[in-house]
Amino acid sequence: MASTPSGNRRTRVHVVSDVHGNARDLARAGDGADALICLGDLVLFLDYADHSRGIFPDLFGKENADRIVELRTARRFEEAREFGGRLWAGIGTDRAGAIEKAVRKQYAEMFAAFPTPTYATYGNVDMPPLWSEYARSGTTVLDGQRVEIGGWTFGFVGGGLKTPMRTPYEIGDEEYAAKIEAVGEVDVLCTHIPPDVPELVYDTVARRFERGSRALLDAIRRTKPRYSLFGHVHQPLARRMRIGATECVNVGHFAGTGRPWALEW
Numbered sequence: 386m387a388s389t390p391s392g393n394r395r396t397r398v399h400v401v402s403d404v405h406g407n408a409r410d411l412a413r414a415g416d417g418a419d420a421l422i423c424l425g426d427l428v429l430f431l432d433y434a435d436h437s438r439g440i441f442p443d444l445f446g447k448e449n450a451d452r453i454v455e456l457r458t459a460r461r462f463e464e465a466r467e468f469g470g471r472l473w474a475g476i477g478t479d480r481a482g483a484i485e486k487a488v489r490k491q492y493a494e495m496f497a498a499f500p501t502p503t504y505a506t507y508g509n510v511d512m513p514p515l516w517s518e519y520a521r522s523g524t525t526v527l528d529g530q531r532v533e534i535g536g537w538t539f540g541f542v543g544g545g546l547k548t549p550m551r552t553p554y555e556i557g558d559e560e561y562a563a564k565i566e567a568v569g570e571v572d573v574l575c576t577h578i579p580p581d582v583p584e585l586v587y588d589t590v591a592r593r594f595e596r597g598s599r600a601l602l603d604a605i606r607r608t609k610p611r612y613s614l615f616g617h618v619h620q621p622l623a624r625r626m627r628i629g630a631t632e633c634v635n636v637g638h639f640a641g642t643g644r645p646w647a648l649e650w
Contacts, residue, residue, distance in 0.1 A: 396535025398422055399645035400636045402577065402616020403508065405429040406438070406491060408498040410643035415500035418647070420534055424616045424636065425508025425543055425577040427495040428488055433458075433591070434641070440487040445472045458591065462549040488512055492519045499524050504532055508577045509545025509552045509617070529564035531571060537611075537650065540568030542576045545617065546596045562600035570608045573648070579615045580605055580633060584623035591620070605631045612648065 399418040404411055406429030415421035432438035436450040449472055456465035473480050492515055499505070501523025507513050516526050525532065527541035542564045544554040568574065579585040581597035588595055595618050605613050609630040619638040626633050636646035 395649055396537075397647060397649040398534060399647055400424065400575075400614055401639040401645045402426065402636050403619060403638045403640055404495065405432065405510075405640035406495075407640045407643060408494045410639070411495065412498040412500075414639070414645045415503070418645075421500050421503045421645070422539070422575060422614070423499070423503060423505040424575055424614065425506055426510050426616065427508070428491055428510050428512070429640070430510055432640075440484065440491075443487065444476070444483065457550070460593065466551075485512070485515070488515065492516075496520055496524065504534070504539065504541065504575075506541040506575065506577060507543030507554050509554050511543075511554050513543070513554055529567040531568055535650065537572035538570075539573045539575055540571035540610075542568060542574075542601070545578050546598060548596050558598075558600065561598060565598070565600045565604045568604075571610050573612045573614060574601070574605065574608075574610045574631075576601055576613070576615045578617045579621075579635060580613060580628065582626070582628070582633075584626060585615075585621055585633065585635065586618055587622040588618050589620045589622055602628070605629070605633070614646075614648075 397418045398420045399414055400422040401414050402424035403426045405426055429439040431441040431450055433454055436442060436454055437447045442450040453465055453468060476483055496519035503524045505524060505526055506528050520526050528543040531538055531540045544556050546558060546561055547555045579597045580602035581599045586595045586597040605628050613631050613633040614636055616636055618635060621635050624635045
């Protein structure tokens with residue numbers, strides 16, 4: 386990491402999202418920057434590109450991972466839930482314990498890879514109650530909160546909205562909107578999910594619309610931040626677009642690219 390910003394020297398931050406287990410590249414993501422920003426999804430439950438990777442195939446094998454991806458991709462969510470339920474029944478009564486054990490193993494690796502300083506918020510597949518156990522002194526976790534970096538104010542809102550996928554950190558629209566409201570006017574609005582704009586929420590590989598936030602879109606139009614930064618949609622139809630005075634940027638699927646998005650001012 387570069388030294389702490391001072392005087393009139395330019396500030397550079399690197400931004401990542403959807404890390405999904407890529408600790409190797411995460412350890413280098415802050416090289417040359419004054420700070421690293423992480424927009425969540427550290428956990429890898431299931432790699433849709435390589436079905437042998439993640440918590441699900443570790444527990445149930447690649448063939449079962451192939452099947453559940455097939456069902457989800459076909460939007461046969463009820464069948465996918467029933468199929469998954471039968472698999473989990475074989476684990477016994479401690480499903481939550483099995484998941485938590487696997488998540489803890491990944492979090493230990495992910496948080497150890499964060500450079501100093503890192504500012505992070507949760508993704509929809511993260512488990513927020515565990516973060517305080519793994520975040521070191523150089524990592525600041527923010528959700529519905531603000532921080533100043535290099536003279537600019539950054540606001541952070543984590544998590545996703547409720548979907549048929551039922552990932553771990555999905556919340557209601559009103560609760561999400563309240564966090565957006567709490568952040569208020571900022572220079573850079575950092576979220577895991579995008580604003581609810583078709584070009585920004587459509588995944589061209591999964592061939593479906595992910596959930597974006599209307600409250601986030603309204604806040605962008607109302608408060609006019611310089612940037613709105615987000616991830617969540619791995620292969621978006623549009624990676625960036627302007628909404629009024631705001632540059633909206635999907636910072637990329639870090640698990641796949643291993644490259645952070647850079648912002649300098």
